[in-house]
Amino acid sequence: MTQQRQSGTYKFGSFALDAETGALFYSGAPILLGQRGAALLRLLLDRSGSPVGKDALIEAAWPGLNVEESNLTVQIAALRRALEQDGGGRWIETMPRRGYRYVGPPVTRSAANMDEARSPATLLLPEKPSIAVLPFEHSGEAAWLAGGMVDDIITGLSRIRWLFVIARNSSFVWRGPVTDVNRVGHDLGVRYVLQGSVRRADGRVRVHAQLADAASGAHIWAERYDRTVGDLFALQDEIALAVVGAIEPSLRRAEVERIRRKRPDSLDAYELVLRAQPEVDSGMPDRAAIALPQLQRALTIDPTYALAHGLAAMSHHNRFLRAGLNEEDRLASVRHAWLAIEHGRDDALALTFAGFSLGMDAHDRQAAFAAFEAALALSPSTALAWILGSVVAGWAGQAERAIDWSERGLRLSPFDPWAFAAYDAQALGHFSRDHYAEAANAAYRSNLANPAHSITWVQLAASLAKLGRLEEAKAAAACVLELQPTFRINSQFAGVACMPELATKLGEALRAAGLPE
Structure with missing residues (x-):
């Protein structure tokens, strides 16, 4: 493991740049280079071989200031003049409409005393879960791809409101394979560390990423991506x-497990919400009854906690739809949904839960999709927005959108706690199109993902009945009533404002399976 900090020296060709003072040397002789030029050079060398956007360069040289792009052009020209010996003026490549890239000799970094370079103090962990994304290892020809991918990951994670993400300039002091994630966590003050590698060969790109708990070193999540090179x-x-x-869902699960190990009397609003999350994710009313008191305590501590309102909306939805269609629960679901939107305009997850309640309980699908789309504009990687949006679309009879959105959600998060809902939406979409074998297949997947959720059995019973497999359909219907004794076909469809044509077809199938009117 190698760690470099701003107190070290960059060496490239016959040049050396002192990272701390910004002094530039050529064969040991000093060269005049201003503070802004040094900041630009430092960033370009840090990301050697990778494109650096104009916005990032301007922020590095003029932090917090609003300056014209022409200022950057002038500074880059001055920097090229400072590097003109040995042909260094050509080492900074202009990338039209994108930015600049360092393409000169290999860059090495060193620190005079690595023990001094490390901060002796232990940084306190932020109250929110915290993560550092380290530079991905890469083969030479994949350098710019690895750098750009990590930048995109950091940007995407930074959009998750409940997550504290270490800035790139701090996490990129770590280079090469890191085996001691505990040290990374200690030095950067983070709970989680993401590492990865990018390899390009034989017309393919292979990416491996893994997420680890910095305290224990345990792997939380890992995945490989193998793609054909195209765009x-x-x-x-x-x-x-x-x-x-x-x-995102992997971190949430890890955080829930961490909180469960703490004493209940130490909880604040954030930890109460984390404890409630798995109960809400179940989709069932008995678990909602466990979640709601915790969410109410969280809202007593912080009445403007948008995610707590969103989860409360979902909890009341679960009680309304699967525990007697109580009007009080429906009104509470809608009320919390609007409060989640009011207080969570910058919280993608809160907007997602709010959108679902508005679509399912207020029967306002226009408002629902406005909330889903606002969530996705904030954070395009919010798999749950695609998944819950697909459910609303499914009951609205929008088969194409239901299938498309559910597939998008599962592509982003194939093991999401809400994966069962995505498969439910697929079952509804295929059922609407009279593709009953596909609907049954999706219903089976939903059932495997969450067999304790009554609606997974509803979809399965209907699909099997349409396929003429009545004995199996009746067995699935018996599971519906075991999980949800109050289930009645007409009141259930009225509760979700099921599209009339779909309600007619589903109703016929469910009556054939033996479910009560």
Whole structure:
């Protein structure tokens, strides 16, 4: 493991740049280079071989200031003049409409005393879960792809409101394979560390990413992506989006397990919400009854906690739809949904839960999809927005959208706690199209993902009945009533405002399976 900090020296060709003072030397002789030029050179060398956007360069040289792009052009020209010996003026490549890239001799970094370079103090962990994304290892020809992918991942994670993400300039002091993630966590003050590698060979790009708990070193999540080389920028975006989408639910599960090990009397609003999350994710009313008191305590501590309102909305939805269609629960679901939107305009997950309640309980699908789309504009990797949006679309009879959105959600987060809902939406979509074998297949997947959720059995019973497999359909219907004794076909469809044509077809199938009117 190698660690470099701003107190070290960059060496490239016959040049050396002191990272701390910004002094530039050529064969040991000093060269005049201003503070802004040094900041630009430092960033370009840090990301050697990778494109650096104009916005990032301006922020490095003029932090916090609003300056014209022409200022950057002037500074880059001055920097090229400072490097003109040995042909160094050609080492900074202009990338039209994108930025610049260092393409000179290999860059090495060193620190006079690595023990002094490390901060002796232990950084306190932020209250929120925290993560550092380290530079991905790469083969030479994949350098820019690895750098761009990590930038995209950091940007995507930074959009997750409940997550504290270490800035790139801090996490990129670590280079090469890191075996001691505990040390990374200690030095950067983070709970989780993401590492990876990018390899390009034989017309393919292979990316491996893994997430570890910095305290224990245990792996929380790992995935490999193998793609054919085509549009590399699109590929970079696709894989970065997939990584962010998969990390979010994995981090949540890890955080829930961590909180469960703490004493209950030490909880604050955030930890109460984490404890409630798995109960809400179950989709069932008995578990909602466990979640709601914890969410109410969280909202007593912080009445503007948008995610707590969103989860409360979902909890009341679960009680309303699967525990007697109590109007009080429906009104509470809608009330918390609007409060989640009011207080969570920058919280993608809160907007997602709010959108679902508005679509399912207020029967306002226009407002629902406005909330889903706002969530996705904030954080395109929010798999749950695609998944819950697909459910609303499914009951609305929008078969194409139900299938498309559910597939998008599962592509981002194939092992999401809400994967069962995505498969439910697929079953509804295929059922609407009279594709009953596909609907049954999706219903089986939903059932495997969450057999304790009554609606997974509803979809299965209906699909099997349409296929003429009545004995199996009746067995599935018996499971519906075991899980949800109050289930009645007409009241259930009224509760979700099922599209009339779909309700007619589903109703016929469910009556054939033996479910009560």
